[in-house]
Amino acid sequence: MQNKSKISSTAYKVLILMKLLNEENLNLHEISQFFSNQKDVFTPLSKEVILKYLNTLKASGYKISKPASSNDYRYELIKAPYLINLSKDDLITIIKLEHFIENLFLKELDNSLKNVLIKMDKFLPEQSAEYYTKIKNALYENNSFELNIFDYSEYAEMIHKFEVYCAEAQRVQITFKIPYEESEKTITLEPKELNYKENKVFISGYNPLNNENQDINLQYITDTKQLPTRSKNTRSTSPVIFKLKGRLATTYRPYEGEKIYKDESNYIKVYTYTEEKNNLLKRLLKYGDDCEILYPAEIRETIKETIIKTLNNYVN
Amino acid sequence: MRATPKNDLIKISDNISVTAYRTICILNLLLKQPSNEEEISLHLKEQILNNKNLSSDTIYIYLNTLKAIGCNICRPCKTNNHKYVLKSHPFMLQLDDNDLKSLVQIRKYISNLKNWKFILEVEKLFDIIQDNLVMESKKKFEKLRNASLRYPLTQKIIDTIQKLESHAESQNKLEVVYSSPINGIKNIKIKPEEILYENGAFYVHIINLDANEAQYLRVDRINSFELLRNYNLNISELPDIAPVQYKLKGASLYYFIPGENESIISKTEDEMIIEEKITNKFKFYQKVLSYGYDCTIIKPLSFQKEMVNKLRSMLEIYT
Numbered sequence: 204m205q206n207k208s209k210i211s212s213t214a215y216k217v218l219i220l221m222k223l224l225n226e227e228n229l230n231l232h233e234i235s236q237f238f239s240n241q242k243d244v245f246t247p248l249s250k251e252v253i254l255k256y257l258n259t260l261k262a263s264g265y266k267i268s269k270p271a272s273s274n275d276y277r278y279e280l281i282k283a284p285y286l287i288n289l290s291k292d293d294l295i296t297i298i299k300l301e302h303f304i305e306n307l308f309l310k311e312l313d314n315s316l317k318n319v320l321i322k323m324d325k326f327l328p329e330q331s332a333e334y335y336t337k338i339k340n341a342l343y344e345n346n347s348f349e350l351n352i353f354d355y356s357e358y359a360e361m362i363h364k365f366e367v368y369c370a371e372a373q374r375v376q377i378t379f380k381i382p383y384e385e386s387e388k389t390i391t392l393e394p395k396e397l398n399y400k401e402n403k404v405f406i407s408g409y410n411p412l413n414n415e416n417q418d419i420n421l422q423y424i425t426d427t428k429q430l431p432t433r434s435k436n437t438r439s440t441s442p443v444i445f446k447l448k449g450r451l452a453t454t455y456r457p458y459e460g461e462k463i464y465k466d467e468s469n470y471i472k473v474y475t476y477t478e479e480k481n482n483l484l485k486r487l488l489k490y491g492d493d494c495e496i497l498y499p500a501e502i503r504e505t506i507k508e509t510i511i512k513t514l515n516n517y518v519n
Numbered sequence: 520m521r522a523t524p525k526n527d528l529i530k531i532s533d534n535i536s537v538t539a540y541r542t543i544c545i546l547n548l549l550l551k552q553p554s555n556e557e558e559i560s561l562h563l564k565e566q567i568l569n570n571k572n573l574s575s576d577t578i579y580i581y582l583n584t585l586k587a588i589g590c591n592i593c594r595p596c597k598t599n600n601h602k603y604v605l606k607s608h609p610f611m612l613q614l615d616d617n618d619l620k621s622l623v624q625i626r627k628y629i630s631n632l633k634n635w636k637f638i639l640e641v642e643k644l645f646d647i648i649q650d651n652l653v654m655e656s657k658k659k660f661e662k663l664r665n666a667s668l669r670y671p672l673t674q675k676i677i678d679t680i681q682k683l684e685s686h687a688e689s690q691n692k693l694e695v696v697y698s699s700p701i702n703g704i705k706n707i708k709i710k711p712e713e714i715l716y717e718n719g720a721f722y723v724h725i726i727n728l729d730a731n732e733a734q735y736l737r738v739d740r741i742n743s744f745e746l747l748r749n750y751n752l753n754i755s756e757l758p759d760i761a762p763v764q765y766k767l768k769g770a771s772l773y774y775f776i777p778g779e780n781e782s783i784i785s786k787t788e789d790e791m792i793i794e795e796k797i798t799n800k801f802k803f804y805q806k807v808l809s810y811g812y813d814c815t816i817i818k819p820l821s822f823q824k825e826m827v828n829k830l831r832s833m834l835e836i837y838t
Contacts, residue, residue, distance in 0.1 A: 210584040217539035218546075218588040225610050259535040263543040284543075284610040285550055287651045289644075296640040300625065303637075307628060315621035319614060326612050326651065350637060383770050399631050401776050453700040456669045456719070489805040492832040507837040512812035514830045517823060 216245060217256045221265070221284060225325075228277035230270060280325070287326045291334060298339045299348055306352045307399065308359040311366050353402040358421045365406045365421070368394045372434040374411070378426040379419055387425065392417060393434035407479065409434075414441055418479040442474040443483060444498040451493045472497070484509065541567070542581045546590070546608070553602035555595060611653045619656065622648070623663045635716035639680065642672055669719030676721060676739050680714055683723050683738070686746070687711040692728060695744040697736060708747060709736070724798070733798040761797045764817040766790055771813035792817065804829060 216238070223229060223237060234253050238245040248256075257278060261267055266281035268274060289297075297320065304313045324332065342348060355362065368375050375394055380387040392408040398418065399405075405418040447455055452471045457463050460477030475483060484506060487494050496503045541563055548554050548562045559578055582603065586592055589609035595601040614622075622645065629641055649660050665671070686693055692710050699705055708728040715722045721738040728750070767775055768790040775791065777783060784792040797803045807814050807826065816823045 209580060210587045211538045211542060211580055213536045214539040214542035214581065214584045215587055217536055218542065218584065221543070222588065222609055226613055255534065255536060256539070259539045259543070262535045263540055263547070283612075284546065285608065285651075287612065287647065289647065292640070293644050293647060296637075296644045299637065300629075300641060300644070303629065303632075304625060312621055312624060312628075315617060316625060319618045319622065322614065322618070323612060323648070350632065350634060352632070381770070382773060399628060401774075403774070450701050458669065485809040485811070488808045488811060491804070491808060491829055492836060495836045503837065507834070509811045510830055510834045510837070513814075514827065514834065516812060516815040517827050517830075 216248070217259050220253075220256050221260055221280070224260075224267070224278060224280040225283050228274065228279040230275070230277045234278075282329075283326045285326065286328050287323070289327065289331055291338070294331060294335045295338060295342070298335070298342055299350060302342070302348050303350055303352060306355065308355055308362040309366055309397065310363050311370060353399075355399070355402075355404055358404050361421045361424065361427075362397060362404060364427065365394055365397055368427075368429060369396060371429075374430040374432045374434055375408075376428040376430055377406075377419060377424055379423040380425055381420075381423050390417065390419075391430065392419070411435070416477055416479050418482060441499065442476050443478075443480075443496065443502055445473050445475070445487055446495045446497055447471050447473060447490065447493055449493045451490055537567070538581075541573075542584050545578075545581050546585055546605075549585075549590075549592065549603060549605035550608070553599060553604040555602045559603070607654055609653060612648070612651050612656070613653045614648075614656045614660070616659065619660045619663055622660070623667050626664075627667060630716070630719065633716050635680070635714050635721060638716055639677060642677075670721075670739060672721075673739075679738050679741055679744075680721055680723075682744075683711045683741075684714050687713055687723075692747040692750045693744045694747055695736070696742040698740045698742055700740075704742065707736075708750065714738075735799060735802070761819070761822075762794055763797050763803065763819065763822050764792060764794050765807060766792055766815045766817055767810065767813055769813040771810045 220234065223234070229237075231250060231253060235248055235250070239247045257267060260280075265284065268279040268281060270276040270278060301316065301320070304316050307313075327335075365375075372393075375392050376389060377392055378387055378389045390410055391412055392406070392410055394406055394408040396407055397404060398407050404421045406421060406424075407416065407418045409415075410417045448470050452469060455463070455471060455473070457473065458475070458478065460475060462474045464472045464474070466472055478486075480502065484502070487496060487506065488509065496506050544563055544566045545559055548559060554562070556575060556578055560573055563573060582592060585608075591606040591608070593599055593604040593606055595603055626641060626645070629638055632638075645660075645664065649657055649664070652660060690710070692708065694706055694708050697705055697707050709725040710728060712724040712726065712733075715724055715735070722735045723738055723741075725734055725736055726732070727734045764784065772789075772791055775793075777793070778795070780796040780798065782794050784794050786792075795803065804826065807816060808829070816826050
């Protein structure tokens with residue numbers, strides 16, 4: 204609080220109370236506690252003074268709920284002093300967004316979105332809230348979202364399991380069997396995030412044993428076990444380095460986890476740390492002769508072998 | 520927009536703080552519109568029964584109180600028509616770091632949908648949310664959003680997308696000024712077909728009327744365009760869609776989902792023959808190359824030869 208002599212102390216305290224209630228619901232004790240905790244700024248407020256301040260807010264047009272057991276005896280500012288105007292289309296976008304996240308079966312993310320919407324609700328005019336409910340019912344009734352989301356319901360349980368693993372940042376032992384490979388594999392993974400590609404869901408993470416990033420299709424996972432070791436939140440320390448030339452060099456935009464270095468006028472060098480090796484190889488093959496893998500030698504060799512084997516497809 | 524005040528005039532009583540009430544009245548007025556001292560005074564008179572005329576000094580005290588709480592109020596001057604303007608205030612939406620990160624994470628998942636219309640709708644919604652956040656959250660959200668984009672999405676790009684879509688629906692022909700990374704700025708006569716979203720960028724699938732071939736232009740590289748009103752184009756002049764057959768085997772069989780122009784000709788446990796009607800050769804070769812040795816072009820021969828040339832040229836780099 205600056206220039207105390209030039210402001211109204213009472214008005215300031217009422218505005219502070221309005222700001223507090225705009226951010227969270229509080230009971231009389233919590234309000235009193237807040238003012239008491241800042242003795243250098245405020246004198247402690249009696250219950251009567253707080254009630255008078257609340258009355259002032261009500262008189263100013265703000266609806267404040269009465270404390271009751273249903274709201275844990277807290278005062279709630281029903282609508283914020285400042286309301287956000289959303290068009291009908293914006294409200295439909297919110298509903299589509301909710302529907303989309305629900306269908307990814309990411310419970311934590313779904314809860315986070317709901318939390319944001321609860322916070323936003325206070326800022327929406329009453330007619331917006333009514334329209335939101337009406338249109339939501341209609342969209343769900345007719346299933347007219349037009350989003351073309353793949354059906355991930357068969358992975359719902361596993362998606363949630365990995366979402367928790369990612370949040371808890373613990374290493375996980377994963378056993379999986381890829382249909383075109385003979386035997387099962389068991390690896391240790393520091394899970395980072397779930398990725399959706401077309402109708403498949405992958406758990407992406409860092410394998411500390413081979414120092415590589417790895418994506419595993421949930422469909423092929425046969426067993427998981429959370430290990431008592433915490434993830435070190437690391438990523439592959441050894442980058443894959445590739446060189447781009449021509450049009451690609453001038454237009455290339457780095458993907459997540461990539462850094463670009465320009466060392467010659469016609470070339471750029473890209474250092475990539477996070478992309479899974481097989482996905483990266485597929486992407487770099489797309490770039491044709493505009494791309495050369497420089498490091499490490501084994502990936503350079505892998506791409507060379509891939510090119511030779513592909514050429515062999517056309518012999519005879 | 521602000522909360523609806525009571526219609527009845529307020530009586531000065533012991534039950535409320537009149538000073539606070541007046542200060543909130545000024546806040547509500549400034550939330551609605553910029554106002555000068557006279558308008559503020561008049562507004563207060565309209566709100567309180569038997570309200571006396573307030574001195575300028577008293578109004579300054581109320582305004583200073585609002586500033587003390589965190590309102591950014593511009594002083595009256597020529598540029599703002601001598602009115603007090605509320606630039607920002609602490610009563611806006613507050614989202615914590617977890618909320619903001621979740622929103623950015625959600626947008627990342629949406630981009631996998633490749634539904635460009637929904638992507639734009641969500642961007643518009645996020646713009647509104649960002650504009651209505653308290654300053655600290657606003658800066659954080661803006662930073663997170665920008666950091667997560669491979670290509671910045673500007674209003675100009677959004678406008679161009681919407682206009683191109685409308686021209687595609689009307690089957691109009693256009694002359695676009697395109698900023699090519701290789702050839703610099705050039706004019707291209709096009710027939711826009713559809714908008715696409717891929718790898719973080721918006722593209723328009725077009726028929727290049729001069730080259731008579733299907734191409735993809737990145738929307739952010741289109742500087743401007745004009746409608747070609749008297750351009751005669753016979754449908755038969757449109758590029759042929761070449762059918763190409765290729766064989767898939769191995770791991771790629773498990774990941775293959777037929778695209779719009781693809782159909783499965785035959786399928787066994789070990790391999791699949793696919794026919795694709797090619798509209799863009801560049802994209803086709805990119806896809807086939809990404810399959811590696813799991814894929815072989817079967818016909819026509821010209822495509823096989825071109826593929827072999829591409830592979831030889833790639834191999835040269837590593838030998």
